[in-house]
Amino acid sequence: MGKRIIIYPGVYEPAEDSYLLIDAIMPIASGDILDLCCGTGIVGLCVADKVRSVTSIDINPIAIKNTCENFKINSVYDKLNAIVGDLFNPLGKVKFDLITMNPPYLWDEEPKDISWSGGKKGRNIIDRFIMSVSNFLKENGKALFVQSTINDIEESLELISKMGLKGKIIMRKKFLFEEIVVIEITY
Ligand SMILES: C[S@@+](CC[C@H](N)C(=O)[O-])C[C@H]1O[C@@H](n2cnc3c(N)ncnc32)[C@H](O)[C@@H]1O
16 A cells, blocks of 8 residues: 555564454545554555545553554655544544544463453443444444454444444455454444
8 A cells, every 4th residue: 555664573464354343444444433453553554645644652661652653654644643542532523524543352360461361351442442332433434343253242242332433344255263254343
């Protein structure tokens, strides 16, 4: 996509899950977007030219420094609002046209590495995201997140429906031991 990316040590190196999410948002990104768990900032960066603003949040301060640098070297820093924080917690009363998230979703008895550990069932961040996302989504907005078959896609779709929202898989890619999907949430 003609963007330059620098990856700081200790920050998640963009991988197939990042690229699948980018493929899914490219045709629909517009307005104000929120990119949770931003890592290097790659997801928001790829659509920065098409949108009004990108709010990027990560719990790792080094990831936020990395995101700022990547927006600067691609001359789109004026669109960025980069925040260190835990998921939606730093946000006040604000709503977005598009919310994206490539969360840590691998399961792990004891969370070891915040860039990929999703807790015992790999669902810690996914469940919190689904339960809060409607507070930050505009009426016609969309939220897209990535997850794997290893942490139960049906459970996500059921929780989305329990929250009174619509969920569907809009993209999927098979790998040796898992399938990675992008789930879209709307009202
Ligand atoms: C799998 S990486 C995705 C990075 C980037 N979005 C990408 O697609 O390449 C997950 C990111 O989530 C961040 N993270 C983990 N727990 C978080 C939390 N509670 N709130 C915000 N970010 C979190 C990690 O620091 C890491 O950068």
